[in-house]
Amino acid sequence: MLPESTNGAGGTSGGGLAVPMAWLCAEYLADEVLRAAALVAPGSLEYRAGLQALALTVHLAEDPEGRAGARGSYRVDEWLRHTAYDRPWPPWVEERLAARRAAGDDGPDLALARTAWRQLRDTWIRATDLDGRSDPESPVDESEQIWLPAWKLGLPLAHLSLHLR
Numbered sequence: 001m002l003p004e005s006t007n008g009a010g011g012t013s014g015g016g017l018a019v020p021m022a023w024l025c026a027e028y029l030a031d032e033v034l035r036a037a038a039l040v041a042p043g044s045l046e047y048r049a050g051l052q053a054l055a056l057t058v059h060l061a062e063d064p065e066g067r068a069g070a071r072g073s074y075r076v077d078e079w080l081r082h083t084a085y086d087r088p089w090p091p092w093v094e095e096r097l098a099a100r101r102a103a104g105d106d107g108p109d110l111a112l113a114r115t116a117w118r119q120l121r122d123t124w125i126r127a128t129d130l131d132g133r134s135d136p137e138s139p140v141d142e143s144e145q146i147w148l149p150a151w152k153l154g155l156p157l158a159h160l161s162l163h164l165r
Contacts, residue, residue: 020108023059030054030158037161045125049154050161052116057082057089057158059113060096076162083159090151093117120151127153 030051040046057079082092097117100110129146 018108020112022062023055023109023112026059026062027051027055029058033161033165034157037164039157039161039164045123045150046127046153046157049120049123049125049150050157051154052120053083053089053151053154054079054158054161056093056113056116056120059109060093060100076165080159080162083155083162085156085159089155090121120154121149123150124148125150125153 033054034040034047034050035042040050061075061078061082081087082089094117097110097114100113124147126145127148128140128142128144129148131152
């Protein structure tokens, strides 16, 4: 199936709306992984951040033409690499979005991916700062919280959920 469908011949259905199948599939997979991991309550802000971070990772790791390619453990390993703590995830997302736009991909999948990235980048969540600890061996004081962009909370949640799948 093509990544976008308008249920009409020649890609149009009398000006009908294209269905963003690639994005919807990525979001569905992310939802399944997060629900199976059961780390946070579905519907919470943390869950939404993890869902968007994982869906973006899955979607942007795919071939821009929507061809799924290999599946299974190879794909999970790739997603784990992209979501790892030591990887520069935000620049990777920006580069992939820009590359797709430059390639002429202005479809609904890219629009939804760009919206998800904008929400992750611009939404701030009050949470425990795991990066700011001076001594990594000291216990985490969860009462000390700071404002973090949503992706900083969603990305580790997505990564851990992939490990637990």
